[in-house]
Amino acid sequence: MQVYLDNNATTMVDPQVVEAMLPYFSEQYGNPNSLHKFGTSTHPALAKAMDQVYTALNASDNDDIVFTSCATESNNWVLQSVFIDLVLNGDKNHMVTTEVEHPSILATCRFLEEQGVKVTYLPVNDQGVVEAHTVRSFITDKTALVSVMWASNETGMIFPIKEIGEICKEKGVLFHSDGVQAIGKIPVDLQSLHIDFVSMSAHKFHGPKGVGALYIRDSQKLTPLLHGGEHMGGRRSGTLNVPYIVGMGKAIELATTNIEETAAKIRKKRDRLEDAIMQISDTMIVGDRENRTPNTILVSVKGVEGESMLWDLNKGDIGASTGSACASEELEANTVMLAIGADNELAHTGIRLSLSRFTTDAEIDYAISHFQNAVKRLRSISSSYAVQQPTKGGEAKDC
Numbered sequence: 001m002q003v004y005l006d007n008n009a010t011t012m013v014d015p016q017v018v019e020a021m022l023p024y025f026s027e028q029y030g031n032p033n034s035l036h037k038f039g040t041s042t043h044p045a046l047a048k049a050m051d052q053v054y055t056a057l058n059a060s061d062n063d064d065i066v067f068t069s070c071a072t073e074s075n076n077w078v079l080q081s082v083f084i085d086l087v088l089n090g091d092k093n094h095m096v097t098t099e100v101e102h103p104s105i106l107a108t109c110r111f112l113e114e115q116g117v118k119v120t121y122l123p124v125n126d127q128g129v130v131e132a133h134t135v136r137s138f139i140t141d142k143t144a145l146v147s148v149m150w151a152s153n154e155t156g157m158i159f160p161i162k163e164i165g166e167i168c169k170e171k172g173v174l175f176h177s178d179g180v181q182a183i184g185k186i187p188v189d190l191q192s193l194h195i196d197f198v199s200m201s202a203h204k205f206h207g208p209k210g211v212g213a214l215y216i217r218d219s220q221k222l223t224p225l226l227h228g229g230e231h232m233g234g235r236r237s238g239t240l241n242v243p244y245i246v247g248m249g250k251a252i253e254l255a256t257t258n259i260e261e262t263a264a265k266i267r268k269k270r271d272r273l274e275d276a277i278m279q280i281s282d283t284m285i286v287g288d289r290e291n292r293t294p295n296t297i298l299v300s301v302k303g304v305e306g307e308s309m310l311w312d313l314n315k316g317d318i319g320a321s322t323g324s325a326c327a328s329e330e331l332e333a334n335t336v337m338l339a340i341g342a343d344n345e346l347a348h349t350g351i352r353l354s355l356s357r358f359t360t361d362a363e364i365d366y367a368i369s370h371f372q373n374a375v376k377r378l379r380s381i382s383s384s385y386a387v388q389q390p391t392k393g394g395e396a397k398d399c
């Protein structure tokens, strides 16, 4: 049995999404900017995809949705262009973000610091989330942007976006959220809160890799990151990737239709896996379930290196990760676990398990059994985990 539990890294493209995309590879393959029928015949599909994204996010007609190549591009666009608009060509010089953002935010912030921007990296609490009052205390009259992720890719923990939006509105500061791990997993209603920019990525909700979008409230000014061609109303140049945009529209429609019902089904499977893991001694789950995306578990297994566990799971045809895939090559400690105060040893034991709507009960049963046995195997050879001494009854406790 093969069990894929790394859906926060990327998801399988829903077969219905593949079916929707196919005609735009070799039948209706024209360039949408071409004036002939080969090009204009793609327009209805593009309009439908745009409508599907607006509807899924409850965006207003006054807002803009701009398709990009991925969320990394969307994140770079917001941070670099706010720098151009409000720092280089304005009187601001400060940005606020958190210590646990995705590398596409953190690396861009470090780039902007090299250009002279002051960046505040807010700490997170023991649940791995930043508290809204902390954001308030670091905003000054020089703050150009607040950027806080909607949900953590590592823990699934959901950040107080509504409260932070109200603070940014009160302070007159632009607010961006990296919505990648929220959109398609939990309800997102953009008209119910104050937020200026939201990044998203199709391959997190069963769409294709290589297409994302940026939501821009009230057509807010934002200097383009990519120039030349005036596509997307001059917001982002580059020939539109018609099949992928069609795929993103279909994927977000599928992911957000009856989202509460879907989330409840995923959560039930996730909680069953999590309950079984918590029966194992010396395990720790990061973040309370009630404020977490329904599909994610970040678990620390004392005495078991994360990479060793991944290797053992992989031998059993189970795909998981120690944290974000983009950091998977490094044998670094899990940054979020370090941020919540775990010591370095514990932070090397993190395992991220992330389910999807395609995860079955049989797969969860298999994963539970393999995970329990893997811990026994790995702890028995662990130099840092003393073998449990036999209890009075003579039987060693389950590890």
Ligand SMILES: Cc1ncc(COP(=O)(O)O)c(CN[C@@H](CS)C(=O)O)c1O
Binding pocket: 008, 009, 010, 069, 070, 071, 072, 073, 102, 104, 149, 151, 152, 153, 154, 178, 180, 181, 200, 201, 202, 212, 323, 324, 325, 326, 327
């Ligand atoms: C919160 C967040 N923000 C941005 C990205 C990047 O999305 P792209 O469309 O691939 O550029 C990701 C992708 N996180 C994957 C790969 S690093 C993970 O394993 O956690 C993300 O989780």
